[in-house]
Structures are given as structure tokens and as C-alpha cells.
Amino acid sequence: MADSRPRLLLLGLDRYALDACVRLGVDAVVVCGAATRDDGLMSVPPELRLLRVDDQSSAESVLLALHRAGLAAGGFDAVHTADEYSMVTAGLLARQLGVPGIDPDVAARFRDKSVQKAAVREAGLPTARCLVIDDVLDLDGVGELPFAPAVLKPVAGAATALTSSVRDRAELSARSAEYRRTKPAQRTFVLEEHISGEEWFVDGVVFDGELLFLAVGAYGDPCLASLESGTPLWLRHFDPDAESWVYDRARGVVADALAALGLSSGSFHMELFHDPESGTLTFGECAARRGGGLIHEQIQAKFGVHIGECAVQAVLGRRPVIEPKVRPEVFGGTYLPGRPGILLDCPDPAELTALPQVEFARIEHPVGTHFAAGPANTSQRVGQFMVVAETVEQLTARFDEVRQWFDERLTVLPDDLTTSGRREFQRSWRPDADFRDTLWQS
CATH class of the missing domain: 3.30.1490.20 (ATP-grasp fold, A domain)
Structure with a gap:
């Protein structure tokens, strides 16, 4: 009897897509580029097949690897990626292999911000x-x-x-x-x-043109403002019951924008600017994949919905069955900033989650990582953590407390030390060791 398990070509390492494939019984060939492998934060489960390539966002690199592995003739049921830079590649490969996947033209609208805004503006939605x-x-x-x-x-x-x-x-x-x-x-x-106002974000699932689920949240400060001020990015989700007006306001705009961009099935991450005075929502931008940071974890905690699983089901042509189980608390995530210099030590995730109200934590950089002065982008951090609280005020206060606790236990060798300064740092870091230069005594 032939194997009836679906076969997926998956570009890039997405921990929740990998998890979904294992739990759903999907035979995935996981294409992994050199940079992702060298990073080493995620690994491919043994149940799935790893296909090594130089660049997972290059159609040439992936297609050549498929030929070398004897996989270019097809046999896949779909092509999927949650990697922003591999989106167009996934569409081109799906078309080449003759299987479902994001349409390359749709992928282009989601990747190119100018093309994206033109399509949204033509649909009558306000945008920059x-x-x-x-x-x-x-x-x-x-x-x-x-x-x-x-x-x-x-x-x-x-x-x-x-x-x-x-x-x-x-x-x-x-x-x-x-x-x-x-x-x-x-x-x-x-x-x-430049569009001012509160920066909202929306993650959700669409299938056959129907918006099945959306989770709306807000950044503490707009992403660019956090970047320019050097303050840690933080975000939280609105409650669909206590803050139902947010969902009522966002749902129509989200559906219209997705229709304008042509995404009929899959997951998405959209950013909108909300004017508190007029109530107007202005389209910011949208990606055809779930949001980064701890958005996936927050949605699982707050709504009981696995966005990664929904995305895999959608590309395989299965309508996701979504039954949210909403918790009433406030869920939010934020970054653990480093300091300029070389990371030598920091608390691990178990130590962080042992703290009150911290439900999840991830350390993303190993010992030896160098942090330059000033953030280069919103992904520059030592790690992240998620907090559950009763109010937004309690949430932000707990963010500050945990960040301070982490910083007090963070060991970084500063960049601006002289050699003698590094010796002094060594003495303070290892007070029981004695590295003094002494005379030999016979």
C-alpha cells in the first residue's frame, strides 16, 4: 500500500512549522542554508529530512540541491516557507514543481513594500x-x-x-x-x-479567501521609535472580549488588505497605524508569514492557537480547524538587551521562567557573541521573554523588573577597555583566581 503521508518542501528552519510537520505526520524535506546551520539555534527533528544548501532564499541553490538529491522530479504535495527572504523562492519552486504554494506574483506584492502599498492604495485603503x-x-x-x-x-x-x-x-x-x-x-x-499613531500588528490565518482567525496586538512604541531611542521593543495582545472594539475596527481593514494583496490561504503578519482621535487605521505593511519575536508563543498562550500548524495545513489544502480558548490575562513579550562588548555569561531560560509571571524565555546568542553599540535592527538582543499579568501597567512594570534582574546577572567584556582594563575586569569577574606576575623563588 502506497504511503499516504503528505510530502512538503519546507524552506528554512521555522521551529513551529517543524513541530507541526512532526505532529501532523507530514514528511518534510527541510531546506537549510549555510547561515542558518551555522547559527545553530534550531535543528531539524530526526523524523524530517535535512537538505543542505548554500542559500535557502536562492531558487538556483535550492533547485540544484534538489537535483543532487534526486528530488527534482517532484513527489511533493506543496512548498512552504516562513522565512521572509525565501518567500518569492518558495513561489517559484512551487510553480516549477507544479504543486501548491504561494503564487510568485503574490509573494512579490508581500516582499516589495512599494508594490505592496500601490496594491493596497488602489483598493481604496489609506497607506503612506x-x-x-x-x-x-x-x-x-x-x-x-x-x-x-x-x-x-x-x-x-x-x-x-x-x-x-x-x-x-x-x-x-x-x-x-x-x-x-x-x-x-x-x-x-x-x-x-511618516505615519504617526499607535502601531498595531495583526497575525492570523486565511483559507480560500476566508479570514478564519486574527489576533490583534500593539507595540509599546512604534518599531522605528524603539530602534532610534535604543529602548527594548515590547508588545502585547488585545483581549477579544474586553477590547472587542479593536477587533471590530481591524477585521474589515485586514480582510480588504489581504484581498488586495491576493493572499487566499496561509498565515500573515500585518502592521497598521491607529489614530486614537479619529479611529482611522492606516495600512503599514504585511508579510505572508507569522510575525517574529514571541508573537507565536503569545498567540498560543493567549488564544490556544498554533499559527505554524495552521499555515502548514493551509498550504496542504486542509482547512484549519481553529477553536480559540482565550485566557483573560494580558500577555506580552519583550527583548532582553545586551551591552556593547563580548557576551561572557547570562541567565539561562530555566532561570528566567522560574521568576514569577515569566511564562516563556529564549536566549538566542551564545557566549562569545559580540554586540556593537546601538541596535542595528529590532532583532538585536540577547534573548526574549514573555510575561502574563492582570493589567498592562503590571505587565510593563514586570518587564522592567525582569530586565533589571537579567542585566545584573549579565557578564559582558566591554569594548572600550585597555589591556590593563581587561586585567582589572578579569580580577573582578574571577575574584578567587590570581593572575599576577610574580618572581620565581628558589
Whole structure:
């Protein structure tokens, strides 16, 4: 009797998609790039097959590996990814293999922020005006800013990397000069009109064009504001019962935006700007995958819904059965910032979750990691933790307490020490050891 287990080509390591494949009995071939393997934070379960490639976001790299492994003839039931940078690749491979997966044109609308905003604007939804800069290193032809202040970002970036505010042409020129020095891999940027207000985020599941589930939350401060101020990003979810007005306001906008972008099945992460005075929601941007940080964990804790499993079921053509079990408490997650220098030691996740109200923790960087001064993007942190509280005020107070507790136990070798300064640091770090240079006595 032939094996009836579905077979999935999965690009990248997503811990919850991997978990879903194992629990659902899906035979997945997991494509893993060199950078992800070298990071070592996640591993492929033994029940699934690992396919090593140089770059999991390169269609060429993946297709060549499939040929080497004898897998290019097909036999897959779908192609899936939760990796932002592999989204278009997943669509192209699904089309090549003749199986379900995100349509490449839909993937392009979700990846390119200028194309995305044009589609949403054409559907009649408010969103920021934008101007594409083909090469941020060469501003010839770019005159005065058509709107100010503006936000400069890669046209197909993620995690607020290389994102900054610019107030005029002079600041744009200064940023261009900075990038000529640092030589970023991405050079096509978009200049967006700055939208003020509360930054909301929405994660959910859509199947055959029907919005099955959504979880709405808010960032403590907008992502760019947290980046520029150097304060740890934090976020929490709204309660669908006690704060039902949020869901009533967001649901229609979310459905219309997804329809405009063409996502009929899968998971998504959308960001909206809410004007508290007018109640207006302005579309920010949207990804065709779940949100990062601890959003997945918060949704599991708050709503009892496994977004990763829903996404795998959807791409395989199975309608997810979603029965939320909502807990009334406030759930939120935040970052554990490091300090400039080399990480030598820090509390582990078990120590963090032993603290009151801390339901989950993840340490993402090992000993020896170097942290530069100032965050490069919203992903730069030692780790993350999730707190459950009775009120938002209690939540934020607990964030501060746990961060302080963590910082007091964080050991970092600072960058700016002289050799003698490092010797002094060594004496304070290991007070029982004696590294003094002494005379030999016969």
C-alpha cells in the first residue's frame, strides 16, 4: 500500500512549522542554508529530512540541491516557507514543481513594500505615499523630499534593519554617504511618508479567501521609535472580549488588505497605524508569514492557537480547524538587551521562567557573541521573554523588573577597555583566581 503521508518542501528552519510537520505526520524535506546551520539555534527533528544548501532564499541553490538529491522530479504535495527572504523562492519552486504554494506574483506584492502599498492604495485603503530609490548609494535624480518627515528603508527588508527617519534632502544625503561607507547588501530603498499613531500588528490565518482567525496586538512604541531611542521593543495582545472594539475596527481593514494583496490561504503578519482621535487605521505593511519575536508563543498562550500548524495545513489544502480558548490575562513579550562588548555569561531560560509571571524565555546568542553599540535592527538582543499579568501597567512594570534582574546577572567584556582594563575586569569577574606576575623563588 502506497504511503499516504503528505510530502512538503519546507524552506528554512521555522521551529513551529517543524513541530507541526512532526505532529501532523507530514514528511518534510527541510531546506537549510549555510547561515542558518551555522547559527545553530534550531535543528531539524530526526523524523524530517535535512537538505543542505548554500542559500535557502536562492531558487538556483535550492533547485540544484534538489537535483543532487534526486528530488527534482517532484513527489511533493506543496512548498512552504516562513522565512521572509525565501518567500518569492518558495513561489517559484512551487510553480516549477507544479504543486501548491504561494503564487510568485503574490509573494512579490508581500516582499516589495512599494508594490505592496500601490496594491493596497488602489483598493481604496489609506497607506503612506512612497518613492523608490533604485540605488541608495546614488541619489542623482532624487530632488527634495516629496513628503517630510519620511522613513527610509530597504524596499524588501525585514526586522526594521537599515531603517531610519529622514527630515530633509540633507539627511537623506548623509544616510547615502553612510551606506557608501558601510556597503549594505541591499541598495534599492523606498522612502515612505511618516505615519504617526499607535502601531498595531495583526497575525492570523486565511483559507480560500476566508479570514478564519486574527489576533490583534500593539507595540509599546512604534518599531522605528524603539530602534532610534535604543529602548527594548515590547508588545502585547488585545483581549477579544474586553477590547472587542479593536477587533471590530481591524477585521474589515485586514480582510480588504489581504484581498488586495491576493493572499487566499496561509498565515500573515500585518502592521497598521491607529489614530486614537479619529479611529482611522492606516495600512503599514504585511508579510505572508507569522510575525517574529514571541508573537507565536503569545498567540498560543493567549488564544490556544498554533499559527505554524495552521499555515502548514493551509498550504496542504486542509482547512484549519481553529477553536480559540482565550485566557483573560494580558500577555506580552519583550527583548532582553545586551551591552556593547563580548557576551561572557547570562541567565539561562530555566532561570528566567522560574521568576514569577515569566511564562516563556529564549536566549538566542551564545557566549562569545559580540554586540556593537546601538541596535542595528529590532532583532538585536540577547534573548526574549514573555510575561502574563492582570493589567498592562503590571505587565510593563514586570518587564522592567525582569530586565533589571537579567542585566545584573549579565557578564559582558566591554569594548572600550585597555589591556590593563581587561586585567582589572578579569580580577573582578574571577575574584578567587590570581593572575599576577610574580618572581620565581628558589
